[in-house]
Amino acid sequence: MGSQGWASDLAACLVGQPVDLPAGRMGAREVIEALAERGWPASRIVELARARFEAEEQWPFPVGQDIVAQGPAQWYALVGEARALLGLEGAVRAPTSRTALNADERRLLSDAPPHWGRTS
Numbered sequence: 001m002g003s004q005g006w007a008s009d010l011a012a013c014l015v016g017q018p019v020d021l022p023a024g025r026m027g028a029r030e031v032i033e034a035l036a037e038r039g040w041p042a043s044r045i046v047e048l049a050r051a052r053f054e055a056e057e058q059w060p061f062p063v064g065q066d067i068v069a070q071g072p073a074q075w076y077a078l079v080g081e082a083r084a085l086l087g088l089e090g091a092v093r094a095p096t097s098r099t100a101l102n103a104d105e106r107r108l109l110s111d112a113p114p115h116w117g118r119t120s
Helices: 007-015 028-037 043-053 072-086 101-108
Strands: none
Touching: 007 028, 007 072, 007 101, 028 043, 043 072, 072 101
């Protein structure tokens, strides 16, 4: 199958649901254009990606290993190209919103084995 059959897989990876696209070789730009024709304009995909990012959920959506195994470098390049076209390059994981340790974490960090403070 390879990249010639990845159009529907890439579409599903971007929007999180099955999308039936025509068979044949389609690049990331063509897939994004085809998604727009099916009610998924780029702005909607970006909104979905950002919402998942804020919820610390995965985006792009995962695909089966059988898809990736057909050509891992080509698959990830295709997904990377789609992300770039959508302006969604950069960190995949959201940074943690916590900035301070809680009381239990502070206690654990200050805890030391009994032999550390002893001098004989």
